[in-house]
Amino acid sequence: MSEVFLLKDGKGRAFLVRPRLGGVFHHHRGTVPHEAILEAGPGGVVRTHLGEPLSVHRPTLEEYVLHMRRSATPTYPKDASAMVALLDLAPGMRVLEAGTGSGGLTLFLARAVGREGLVDTYEKRPHHLKQAVENVRAFWPVDNVRFHEGGLEEAELPQEAYHGVALDLMEPWKVLEKAASALMPDRFLVAYLPNVTQVLETLRAAEGLPLRLERMLEVAWREWEVRLPVAHPRFQQVGHTAFLLAFRKWKAS
Known part of the structure; x- marks a missing residue:
């Protein structure tokens, strides 16, 4: 059973990935080989071939x-x-x-x-x-x-x-x-x-x-949006x- 990872982009969008040999993750701002995700590991950062940074996490249950x-x-x-x-x-x-x-x-x-x-x-x-x-x-x-x-x-x-x-x-x-x-x-x-x-x-x-x-x-x-120095309830x-x-x-x- 392969480990499951969560990738997050700069806008907070999240993607579940289960890395496999030779696999590739596709983001609208480029691609990342699954091997790079495994090498970075939880807490690390990978970049797509177009330079988009994606943080790597072990997903919480939520x-x-x-x-x-x-x-x-x-x-x-x-x-x-x-x-x-x-x-x-x-x-x-x-x-x-x-x-x-x-x-x-x-x-x-x-x-x-x-x-x-x-x-x-x-x-x-x-x-x-x-x-x-x-x-x-x-x-x-x-x-x-x-x-x-x-x-x-x-x-x-x-x-x-x-x-x-x-x-x-x-x-x-x-x-x-x-x-x-x-x-x-x-x-x-x-x-x-x-x-x-x-x-x-x-x-x-x-x-x-x-x-x-x-x-x-x-x-x-009730979730809040925090972008210092401003904080307000999320619109959605x-x-x-x-x-x-x-x-x-x-x-x-």
Whole structure:
């Protein structure tokens, strides 16, 4: 597995590159042989044949998720990091995820539970799952993710085996009861829901289940442009992406 690098030009535009023997990176201001990127290494600088400088970096998880290949819209890093916090994950824990999508949230979960932990992730669409497997394995060499083709509806899930459940589905209410039964008592289930109609339907489905709504929130990041001596909010901001619903499971009496 080759290492992944991130190149940045003078305007802050970023490009993911996986160097290969004889490969060439193409920028609109010239080309760079992959060998030059490997020689420069993270923290170094390369120049295109037209003299354009490009800084070389090892991508952060946020940068990788925003620039990796995708077959589905990834969970934005701001939401994925919030879900990790809401799930209260720690190394060694087991997490259940559905659906995998392009693998962005999967990466956040896998890194949170660490080498001794486990992520079981389910995706119905084979082409999305194939892309997710490639994305995860290209960035995260630790073997702590099990990929499953199919939905939770058909899955054989152990009872009260997971420390957390993360749902990124169009209709999570269809699997809510089954997901709740696989969750340990006093642990958390977090659903990622783009629109309020999904929120209301999920809340209705939670009635009668051993789930108590703890939080409903949106995550907003306001980025600033800094060009001394001037600083102002960026003109283009990421607005609404999703509502996050966090449920806590209680023991059924």
